[in-house]
Amino acid sequence: MRPPILCRLLAAASLAVGLDAAAAPPLTSHYTLDPANSSLEFIFLQAGAKNTGRFPRFSVTLDSSGADPTGGRLEVTVDVAALDTGDKDRDDTLRSDDLFDVKHFPQAHFLATQIVKTGGGYEAVGALTIRGMTRETRVPFTFREATEGGATVGYLAGRTIVRRLDFGVGQGEWQATDQAGNEVTVSFTLRLTRAAP
Amino acid sequence: MALRNTTHRWGAIAQTFHWVIVALIIAQVTLAEMADDLPNGLRKLTLLARHKSIGITILGLVILRLAWRWLSEHPPLPENLKRYELALARFSHVALYVLLLAVPLTGWMFSSARGFPVSWFGFFQLPDLVPKSRPLYDALQMTHHTLAWTLIAVITLHVIGALKHHFWHKDDVLKRMLPFTRH
Numbered sequence: 001m002r003p004p005i006l007c008r009l010l011a012a013a014s015l016a017v018g019l020d021a022a023a024a025p026p027l028t029s030h031y032t033l034d035p036a037n038s039s040l041e042f043i044f045l046q047a048g049a050k051n052t053g054r055f056p057r058f059s060v061t062l063d064s065s066g067a068d069p070t071g072g073r074l075e076v077t078v079d080v081a082a083l084d085t086g087d088k089d090r091d092d093t094l095r096s097d098d099l100f101d102v103k104h105f106p107q108a109h110f111l112a113t114q115i116v117k118t119g120g121g122y123e124a125v126g127a128l129t130i131r132g133m134t135r136e137t138r139v140p141f142t143f144r145e146a147t148e149g150g151a152t153v154g155y156l157a158g159r160t161i162v163r164r165l166d167f168g169v170g171q172g173e174w175q176a177t178d179q180a181g182n183e184v185t186v187s188f189t190l191r192l193t194r195a196a197p
Numbered sequence: 198m199a200l201r202n203t204t205h206r207w208g209a210i211a212q213t214f215h216w217v218i219v220a221l222i223i224a225q226v227t228l229a230e231m232a233d234d235l236p237n238g239l240r241k242l243t244l245l246a247r248h249k250s251i252g253i254t255i256l257g258l259v260i261l262r263l264a265w266r267w268l269s270e271h272p273p274l275p276e277n278l279k280r281y282e283l284a285l286a287r288f289s290h291v292a293l294y295v296l297l298l299a300v301p302l303t304g305w306m307f308s309s310a311r312g313f314p315v316s317w318f319g320f321f322q323l324p325d326l327v328p329k330s331r332p333l334y335d336a337l338q339m340t341h342h343t344l345a346w347t348l349i350a351v352i353t354l355h356v357i358g359a360l361k362h363h364f365w366h367k368d369d370v371l372k373r374m375l376p377f378t379r380h
Binding site: 046049050085086087089090093176178179180 | 237238239240242243246249311312313314315316317318319320321322329
């Protein structure tokens with residue numbers, strides 16, 4: 001029996017990816033987060049009013065083949081349980097079982113194995129996992145490298161919209177979006193330091 | 198009934214302001230008491246969001262109402278009142294207007310201080326009146342609560358006064374604010 005067309009296409013695609021990876025330059029630049037000079041914030045609508053919060057604890061690594069992150073690899077791990085909206089009641093509500101359920105899913109994770117150049121900058125294409133659910137997600141960002149005090153640093157910034165219900169953040173009554181909006185804006189301004197090669 | 202006030206009767210516009218605000222205040226007290234009894238959750242947030250939207254509505258209506266009162270003539274208090282009755286009537290009316298402005302304003306302020314911005318029925322978001330601060334929130338919340346109960350006390354006095362005029366003095370002070378009454 002001939003293999004179905006989809007399987008053959010997939011095989012061809014994986015072969016192409018494999019060839020592509022072999023041809024890509026090695027990822028020689030390794031950046032890590034400078035947490036004191038970075039922020040990761042989220043904005044959501046509650047009853048039509050903007051509520052803002054931040055994730056004070058997260059880690060970022062970026063591997064690229066130089067000052068241009070195209071073809072690189074970006075990994076972000078967020079300590080969701082540490083979220084902070086400046087109000088304990090609201091934070092506890094967000095951490096609760098029906099929302100982030102931080103008891104079972106204390107971390108969110110984004111792994112982009114594909115970074116492509118776009119008109120305005122770059123786009124990280126990868127797997128975003130929140131509350132145990134993984135979705136392919138594209139995150140646009142800008143990146144520039146600078147030399148500060150002899151050290152090489154990278155500035156990575158951007159914002160994207162995450163639909164919380166795609167990740168099950170909102171069970172039971174929280175599936176309704178009239179009081180707590182589905183679209184959450186996540187914005188980030190990161191300072192990365194490059195490890196000495 | 199005429200739209201405008203006359204020297205002996207409140208017009209339809211002033212009456213509408215008065216009775217719509219009465220209905221909204223009843224809704225406000227009901228929503229606040231219902232929300233107070235609930236644990237933190239979606240239902241409480243929903244009730245409080247309505248409470249805030251209605252509060253802003255009252256604030257807007259009171260400003261329009263004061264402008265209308267200032268722009269148009271209005272029926273004077275009866276001439277046969279004793280001095281203390283006149284003083285009490287004047288005091289309670291000024292207190293009503295001041296509290297009708299102060300209660301929603303302090304509510305809006307304490308919401309800002311808590312870091313929960315206020316929106317009007319989800320149509321638009323209002324600016325924060327004060328910066329986010331826990332001590333400020335505590336103080337403003339207590340003020341909002343105290344002023345709200347003071348407003349209820351003055352409203353009670355106002356109702357007693359109106360009923361006293363109607364049943365005791367047998368004048369038209371109550372009737373001139375009632376729709377569907379002949380004068």
